[in-house]
Amino acid sequence: MSFPYNDIVLEHFKNPRNIGSIENPDGKAMEGSPACGDMVSLYLKVDPKTLIITDIKFESYGCASNIATGSIITELAKGKTIGEAKKITWKQASDALGGLPSIKVHCSVLAVESLRAAIQNYEEKHGLITEKVETTEEVIRKRLKKVMNPIKGLDMVTTNLVKEVSVKDGIVHISIDLPENHQFANAIKSDAIEKIETLWDVKEINIDFTE
Amino acid sequence: MDKNIYMDNAAATRLDEKVMEAMKPFFFENYSIATSEFGYSMGIDAKNALDEARTFLAKSLGAENTEFIFTSGSAESSNLALKGVAKALGSKKGKHIIISKIEDFPVLYSAKTLEKEGFKIDYIDVDEFGFVNIEELENLITEETILVSIQHANQEIGTLQDIQKIGNLCWKKHTIFHTDATHSFTRVPLDVKDIPADLITVSAHTIHGPKGIGGLYIRKGTPIAKIMDGGFQEFNLRGGMDNIPGAVGFAKAVELVNDEENKRLQAMSNKIVEMIVAKIPEVTINGDKIKRLPQNTNISFHFVEGESITLHLDMYDIAVSTGSACFSRSLEASHVIAAIGGDHERAHGSIRFSLGRYNTMEEVEYVVETLADIIKKLRIISPLGKEKEV
Missing domain, CATH: 3.40.640.10 (Type I PLP-dependent aspartate aminotransferase-like (Major domain))
Incomplete structure (x- = not known):
């Protein structure tokens, strides 16, 4: 037998640790997209006093290395403070797995990104963002890059669904290039709101559709 | 087996x-x-x-x-x-x-x-x-x-x-x-x-x-x-x-090659489709139902990715192929599934079963049984296809 992965990767692939989701998570994130063939969702429980990650769960749509890195990243992060967990690199994840084929390294990046995004989500929700960066049009667009366009399976910025973005006095306005009665209009709208409402200086979000 | x-x-x-x-x-x-x-x-x-x-x-x-x-x-x-x-x-x-x-x-x-x-x-x-x-x-x-x-x-x-x-x-x-x-x-x-x-x-x-x-x-x-x-x-x-x-x-x-063999291949292909449809929900059969090769079946399993399926099957000594990007040399998903209007997810989750002289009906049954378990397992860990917001 000559499998394309080493034994550690295969072990995590076969028996991934910390699988599933957490009800009412303290922090959560979803990175990747079906178009790329890779997605990771990550859920956190954080002790508010110690800031230690007490529970962490993930879900994966993707290839073996995607599943294995999701599994290892949860193992690496569990029991660490959010500050420590933020510093985990894709190299550490890949090393902990005994190395990944170079063509698959992007999968370990995805897992690390989802961990950082989940921690950031926690920090935003709990007012822990210390450097309060002002929300600009650029910040909004960056956030919207994590909202999927289900028509294409790619994010809504790349697929040109975002027609206009403006931010003024904490009021965000977004124009989406879709008819309002489109099959996916509501799903996209609520997904976009969820990605933006946690920003510290955002007071109001208005989303309209072009038709 | x-x-x-x-x-x-x-x-x-x-x-x-x-x-x-x-x-x-x-x-x-x-x-x-x-x-x-x-x-x-x-x-x-x-x-x-x-x-x-x-x-x-x-x-x-x-x-x-x-x-x-x-x-x-x-x-x-x-x-x-x-x-x-x-x-x-x-x-x-x-x-x-x-x-x-x-x-x-x-x-x-x-x-x-x-x-x-x-x-x-x-x-x-x-x-x-x-x-x-x-x-x-x-x-x-x-x-x-x-x-x-x-x-x-x-x-x-x-x-x-x-x-x-x-x-x-x-x-x-x-x-x-x-x-x-x-x-x-x-x-x-x-x-x-x-x-x-x-x-x-x-x-x-x-x-x-x-x-x-x-x-x-x-x-x-x-x-x-x-x-x-x-x-x-x-x-x-x-x-x-x-x-x-x-x-x-x-x-x-x-x-x-003779007609009898081609009929046998067709019967096994029919069995694959019949069993998968009965055992595994959320699948799409790719290609035409009638005007098709007797030895070929291609099915997309939604919410899961093909390379994960083929690797699991490989651990059971079963070899099939997929239209997933991860499996291909170019890291591009199947151009065929894209051309028939399938989205990326349908291409990534597509599996091709192509049969030959040495396959048996017993193998077909074993493969589908094994596959049903694998799909179930992969769907449990997949964030897609679940009624919840992330």
Whole structure:
């Protein structure tokens, strides 16, 4: 037998640790997209006093290395403070797995990104963002890059669904290039709101559709 | 199961022992090249063996033996068909070629190479089942069109094109018609007395013959220039050492396929579909239900990714292939599933089961049972297809 992965990767692939989701998570994130063939969702429980990650769960749509890195990243992060967990690199994840084929390294990046995004989500929700960066049009667009366009399976910025973005006095306005009665209009709208409402200086979000 | 279960016969097949036996003398006893009829006796014997194989294969297509040349396989055959016609007619008749969007790589990339050299290529659409839009084809053919290349059967989803209708249309418009029959040859009737094709790509590797031998049917009078220089082999259309053991093995492989076997393959394919539909929810069957190869099944399993499926199956010694980007050399998802209107997720989760002589009904049952467990497991860990917001 000559499998394309080493034994550690295969072990995590076969028996991934910390699988599933957490009800009412303290922090959560979803990175990747079906178009790329890779997605990771990550859920956190954080002790508010110690800031230690007490529970962490993930879900994966993707290839073996995607599943294995999701599994290892949860193992690496569990029991660490959010500050420590933020510093985990894709190299550490890949090393902990005994190395990944170079063509698959992007999968370990995805897992690390989802961990950082989940921690950031926690920090935003709990007012822990210390450097309060002002929300600009650029910040909004960056956030919207994590909202999927289900028509294409790619994010809504790349697929040109975002027609206009403006931010003024904490009021965000977004124009989406879709008819309002489109099959996916509501799903996209609520997904976009969820990605933006946690920003510290955002007071109001208005989303309209072009038709 | 205590042995490998191989269901990737569209990619390559196990050699049949009878083919090996037929080839053997041409490795150890009669190993000379085919000489002219004025050569030495060993060479004349070799030439006779080559001619016999050629005649047999030509006949299996309803053709004359001067209309069939040997190549190194289907990739070379299709390269010769496209580039050879382009070379013969490009400066005489025109520079326009039409192919379908779901052609296999040899046709697709030969066309792309010609495109870089100044030919105009139209890539014709297919519908959700993989059928070429014949009306669009009719509108696209002009006086400048030198070649239409549309496959007989699709390599991934198994859809069979109406090549009789397509060929008739090409002939009516005085355009040469090539069809890649790599996956349909011997599995589906194909006779050049009925089918108006000028060029047909065939290969031994899909029918338990040896790798490295294929053929190109070239209808008498078809303008085509050689692209491989060498001696004067293959009616001076393809230079290079005659692959006599390969040719003999190819003929034997064709001889060994019969209707009964094709019916058996069809029954097993039907069983795969029937069992999967019964056992696994949220699947899409790719390709047409009726006009399809008897040995091919292609199914998309939603919310899961193909490489994860194939790796799990591999751990049970089961070999199948997927249209997922992770599995392909180019990291691109299947262009076939995309062309039939499937989204990325449908391509990533597609699995092709291609059967051959050595598969059994027992294997089919075991594979589907195993697969049902794997899909269940992967869906548990997938964030897709769940009624919740992330």
